[in-house]
Amino acid sequence: MTRIHDMGGRLGEGKISKEDENVKFKSKWEEEVFSLTIAMGFSGLWNLDASRFAREALEPVDYLRFSYFEKWLAALINLLNENEVISATKEKNSAWFKKFRKLEAKNVSSLLERGSPTLREGIKKNKFEIGEKVKIKNFHGNEKVSGGHTRLPNYVKGRTGRIIYYHGTHVFPDSHAHFLGENPEPLYSIEFVNQELWGKHYPFSEDTVIVDIWENYICEKI
Numbered sequence: 001m002t003r004i005h006d007m008g009g010r011l012g013e014g015k016i017s018k019e020d021e022n023v024k025f026k027s028k029w030e031e032e033v034f035s036l037t038i039a040m041g042f043s044g045l046w047n048l049d050a051s052r053f054a055r056e057a058l059e060p061v062d063y064l065r066f067s068y069f070e071k072w073l074a075a076l077i078n079l080l081n082e083n084e085v086i087s088a089t090k091e092k093n094s095a096w097f098k099k100f101r102k103l104e105a106k107n108v109s110s111l112l113e114r115g116s117p118t119l120r121e122g123i124k125k126n127k128f129e130i131g132e133k134v135k136i137k138n139f140h141g142n143e144k145v146s147g148g149h150t151r152l153p154n155y156v157k158g159r160t161g162r163i164i165y166y167h168g169t170h171v172f173p174d175s176h177a178h179f180l181g182e183n184p185e186p187l188y189s190i191e192f193v194n195q196e197l198w199g200k201h202y203p204f205s206e207d208t209v210i211v212d213i214w215e216n217y218i219c220e221k222i
Contacts (some may be wrong), residue, residue: 146179
């Protein structure tokens with residue numbers, strides 16, 4: 001089974017409402033949650049993939065009822081607790097702060113602009129080429145960690161698509177989220193015909209969906 005967050009292609013979820021894209025935050029507390037999450041992300045206690053996993057690992061009932069930034073806040077609290085930032089004793093906090101990386105205000109703009117690049121050049125030779133048809137593995141999530149993080153959407157599992165772009169080798173989120181190493185994998189953009197995904201009765205036969213997929217998710221060339 002996939003987690004509740006993997007909602008792509010599910011029926012009965014209703015229409016997605018379009019919000020004003022110019023409004024980033026609805027209230028002050030959302031800004032503060034965003035700032036805290038970004039600042040703690042630079043602490044070195046966890047990485048981006050672990051942060052994503054913390055949000056998607058929320059209890060299903062909470063995930064469905066929480067707003068977007070409530071999910072961020074709940075995940076941040078869980079990460080702080082798991083890393084004993086909240087529960088640590090005064091003595092342990094003293095030792096912990098010595099190795100804690102602080103995000104200083106003067107560095108925020110430059111660090112956010114730089115981001116966290118995941119490209120790792122020359123790590124691994126790609127098995128597949130642009131234009132080739134490939135079949136995606138049909139498995140239930142992370143192959144190494146039961147119930148673990150994965151970036152493979154459920155709706156493309158077991159489906160066939162065509163490679164239209166190669167991005168080079170990138171950090172593999174399934175292992176990185178669980179601190180099992182970066183294990184860079186070739187990353188492709190794969191195009192799927194909508195009828196392959198949603199069935200032959202899908203009315204718009206010329207529509208396609210493009211998904212970025214790591215080589216580890218690919219079963220074979222067709």
